[in-house]
Amino acid sequence: MPEISIILAGFADAFTWVNLLFVMLGVAAGQMVGAIPGIGPIMAMAIAIPFTFALDPLVAISFLVGVNKGGLFGGAIPAILINTPGTPDAAATTLDGHPLAKAGKPVKATRMALFASVTGDTVSDIVLITLAAPLAGLSLQMGPVEILALMIFAFSIISGLIGDSLIKGLIAAVAGLLLATVGLDPEHGTPRFYFGYFELYDGASLVAVAIGMLAVAEIFRRIAAARRAGPQPAISLGNDDPAAQRVSWAEYWGCRFAIARGAAIGTLLGAIPGIGSTAAAFMSYSATKKTGTGGGPEFGQGNLRGIAATESANSAVMGANLIPLLGIGIPGSIGAALLISAFKIHGIQPGPLLFQTQARLIYGLFGAMLMANLMNLLIGQVSLRLWARVIRAPESVIFPAALLFCFVGVYLSTGGLFGVGLMLVSACVGYVMMAFGYPVIVFIIAFFLGAGFERALSQSLVILDGNPLAVVQHPVALALLILAAVTVIWLSRGRG
Amino acid sequence: MKFKTILAALTATAISAGAAVADWAPSGPIKLWIGFGAGGETDTLGRLIAKDMSEATGWDIVVENKPGGGGIAMFTQLATVPPDGQTLGMGVTMPVLVNLTVRPDQIPFDLDSFDYLNTVALAQLGIIAKADAPFDDLESFIAYSKEKGGALMAFDAKPQELLMNVINGQSDAGVKLLSTKSSAEALQQVLGGHVDAAFNAGAHIPYLDSGEVKMIASANASRHSYATDVATVPEQGYDIYVDPWFYIAAPAGLPEDAKEALSGAISAALASDATKEAIMNSMHTEPSMAGPEETKQMLVDGLANVGTLFGK
Amino acid sequence: MGQKSINRLSGVAVALFGAAMLLWIIPAHTETVSYGWVKPDTLPKACAWALAGLGLIQALLPKGEVALDGGEFVIVAVAAVLSAGAIWALGKIGFLVAAPVFAALLIAVIRERRIGWIAATIIGAPALIWVVVDLLLGRPLP
Structure with missing residues (x-):
């Protein structure tokens, strides 16, 4: 722990007008791009990094942190309002967020998402600020065998999301895993299933597949519904009575366990790289679903706890991703990797000496993160009203426009029309799966985890010399495997 | 704008020692394709170079990410665009050379599909x-x-x-x-x-x-x-090594004046203090600007070396 | 077609896909290597076997809900075909021409008649995207 005077000086650096301005700009930009399907905070940060070169290091990094945090909440806005997640992290938010919006409380649903997001984020930031060093040591202890066990544990949460048919759920999971094997194989680097398209060498793009299956398929369905219903008035926002759109303290307090659980799951999975925020959100949702509705509507029909659980978890991941970054210089996610490159451009080398050589800057960054959380809350209140107003346009406007945004977003983030084509194919597959009753969400999670799973499997077998039973020499891994088995049993209890 | 261009050309000449004064100018925005996704080392390097180049020359340079197969997807596309100096590609030698060695029949280009403009840096492994x-x-x-x-x-x-x-x-x-x-x-x-x-x-x-x-x-x-x-x-005691170079190429058949102008501008950008500092900071290595001839030679030698690695 | 036979049908399709992977696609699209625990075709083969097996079970013991809706399916298919055309057109004639036409066709599918909203969609949305992406962010559109 550095001298208290350095800590205070760092915080003082953060709380300047210039810094405040850039954090605000970052948060506003992040919320905007997060809300547009396909363009997420990652894309926005990548565009912004060269421009930050001219800025003071702390200002530059504060701005990028603002973009990242704003984007976390931004993705939830279209997920709730029109059932199409703006970023893959927000996929789980559609489950209860959109039903509540349809029930006439869109502003209430987005508000709950905002409060949960900011709470989860703040909790994980505080953990980061106070415990970064010991927790970073924890992530070093996680070798390939432990990561493989953690992945298997993550897969086990899928059993909580499988719908009424076990076989169909398993088929969706296996198919997702199969899609993840497209591209170079992790052990030998040989290309697989690329059919002459070199864009597939690195695997099917996560963004293209997720936006296609979750957003575009839904847009197609809504276009069909709009045609059948005939010319529609504007999307109903329910009653305009402000009281109905408010999230009362009692309601927020009623979600405290869901939020705390989400923050804990998110912080832990953020500190240990490899699982990602999308899966964390689903894990949190799955766990909260099991603990009861708390007197609200059923899960999947607009339960506030469902929204709170997912949003606090995915936001907490992002804060905690900085634990391995600042503690040991290892990025826990693409967003964290982008922050590393911003650090490096400014001549700051993340790593073991960072707290000794750059303590003042790090505490400045912490100050900026807390400031960004506050800004997220304030600006979020404005932008959720703004978006709720935008979608008052009739569906015949919203959905064609949203489809164009998906096209452009995926075009930009995958670097070409091939990604857009992949998005369209994914949308069609997603639609057919849904029509035949196969759970798309399960497919997506298996796909997200798949590439890392195969690599961890390959690494683990090298370490274990091909003998799976040698896992008994890795107690952490063994414990996680047992936990996975318990989770499967716990989550599938009560399904016929 | 004109003045800026001349100034840039002069700087470029001064630095790339002996390059002819370039009267070539692009007819629109130059696209610099990056063979990797946003946020990686190649991306950061490419954007820094593009920023510096356009400040120095007044050219409009647009950076686009074309990830896939360590640059294979980007170079495949680059081989098909007209060689007018409006489209450039930046990549790393190793993935390209490995694929040209192991599966040449599946790769729709070879070393002669491109004109090489400049090296950027050597990754120290x-x-x-x-x-x-x-x-x-x-x-x-x-x-x-x-x-x-x-x-x-x-x-x-x-x-x-x-x-x-x-x-x-x-x-x-x-x-x-x-x-x-x-x-x-x-x-x-x-x-x-x-x-x-x-x-x-x-x-x-x-x-x-x-x-x-x-x-x-x-x-x-x-x-x-x-x-x-x-x-x-x-x-x-083991006669083997790996030298991954970052480099910039254009489709083959680039007019000589365009080649010189572009290569000179890249050299100038790499020599600027800001870029140098950023490369030092992010990669701990000096920028290198070998010019068209040596870059080409470096790839030819590299291909032979990768052949040795694979025992071919 | 009843729910049961639709479920049976999807099971057969999954099983056939698994079989096709095993017989043709995996051998043709993976390389053979001589060493290592996890070979390029290890995980794909395991998945394909699982799909073939699970598909057969689904075909024999059809279970689960389906949400197949013929009318919706036709309109979704039309929208998908239009989107495929739009991707092709984006590559050929560029965003500024293709995007408004695409938006106009989608509006026609929905049968919107109010001229103000039509204008907002086919002119407003592409123009907004173009200004933000091309001008403000400096990222070229096709």
Whole structure:
């Protein structure tokens, strides 16, 4: 722990007008791009990094942190309002967020998402600020065998999301895993299933597949519904009575366990790289679903706890991703990797000496993160009203426009029309799966985890010399495997 | 704008020593394609160069990411656009050379499909181990591996695996190789004690300073600027190395004046203090600007070297 | 077609896909390597076997809900075909021409008649995207 005077000086650096301005700009930009399907905070940060070169290091990094945090909440806005997640992290938010919006409380649903997001984020930031060093040591202890066990544990949460048919759920999971094997194989680097398209060498793009299956398929369905219903008035926002759109303290307090659980799951999975925020959100949702509705509507029909659980978890991941970054210089996610490159451009080398050589800057960054959380809350209140107003346009406007945004977003983030084509194919597959009753969400999670799973499997077998039973020499891994088995049993209890 | 262009041309001439005064100018925005996704080293480098080039020359330079197969997707597309100097591509030699060696019939281009403009930098690749490991160089590492019945070593690209296979073949070291996604992940495995050694391209440098990691060898043909006392793999008795160069190319058939103007502008950008500093900061290596001829030669030699790695 | 036979049908399709992977696609699109625990075709083969097996079970013991809706399916298919055309057109004639036409066709599918909203969609949305992406962010559109 550095001298208290350095800590205070760092915080003082953060709380300047210039810094405040850039954090605000970052948060506003992040919320905007997060809300547009396909363009997420990652894309926005990548565009912004060269421009930050001219800025003071702390200002530059504060701005990028603002973009990242704003984007976390931004993705939830279209997920709730029109059932199409703006970023893959927000996929789980559609489950209860959109039903509540349809029930006439869109502003209430987005508000709950905002409060949960900011709470989860703040909790994980505080953990980061106070415990970064010991927790970073924890992530070093996680070798390939432990990561493989953690992945298997993550897969086990899928059993909580499988719908009424076990076989169909398993088929969706296996198919997702199969899609993840497209591209170079992790052990030998040989290309697989690329059919002459070199864009597939690195695997099917996560963004293209997720936006296609979750957003575009839904847009197609809504276009069909709009045609059948005939010319529609504007999307109903329910009653305009402000009281109905408010999230009362009692309601927020009623979600405290869901939020705390989400923050804990998110912080832990953020500190240990490899699982990602999308899966964390689903894990949190799955766990909260099991603990009861708390007197609200059923899960999947607009339960506030469902929204709170997912949003606090995915936001907490992002804060905690900085634990391995600042503690040991290892990025826990693409967003964290982008922050590393911003650090490096400014001549700051993340790593073991960072707290000794750059303590003042790090505490400045912490100050900026807390400031960004506050800004997220304030600006979020404005932008959720703004978006709720935008979608008052009739569906015949919203959905064609949203489809164009998906096209452009995926075009930009995958670097070409091939990604857009992949998005369209994914949308069609997603639609057919849904029509035949196969759970798309399960497919997506298996796909997200798949590439890392195969690599961890390959690494683990090298370490274990091909003998799976040698896992008994890795107690952490063994414990996680047992936990996975318990989770499967716990989550599938009560399904016929 | 005109004045700026002339000024840039002058600077370029001054720096690339002897390049003709370029009266070539692009007829619209120049696209600089990056063969990797946003946020990687190539992307950061490319954007810095583009920013500096357009400031110096007044040209409008647009950076686009075209990820896929370590640059194969981008170069495949680059080979098909007209050679008018309006489209350039930046990549790393290794993935391209490996694919041209292993599966030439599947790759729709070869070295002659491009005109080479300039090198950007050489990635410095080291072999590292934890500071308290009971070995300090390749020889003692090999002895350790034999004694242990196969030490574990992490790598993150095919040529590194091949280099180690050659050493395994010549010494019966029996080192077991673990494929990781990135230098950072390989470093994490070393620090966490999950592997005995690893290849690393820069992420390890702060740990050298803090004394948690030591370097066993440089895997390049030359020693590293930050660790001149560590011998290279060839110096330690194995005639093999890996030299991944960042470089910029254009479709083949580029007019001579365009080639000179572009190459000169890239050299000028690399020589600017800001870019130099950023390259030093992010990659711990000096920028290099070899010019068209030497860049081409470097790729030809590189292809032969990769052939050796694969035993072809 | 009843729910049961639709479920049976999808099971057969999954099983056939698994079989096709095993017989043709995996051998043709993976390379053979001589060493290592996890070979390029190890995980794909395991998945394909699982799909073939699970598909057969689904075909024999059809279970689960389906949400197949013929009318919706036709309109979704039309929208998908239009989107495929739009991707082709984006590559050929560029965003500024293709995007408004695409938006106009989608509006026609929905049968919107109010001229103000039509204008907002086919002119407003592409123009907004173009200004933000091309001008403000400096990222070229096709």
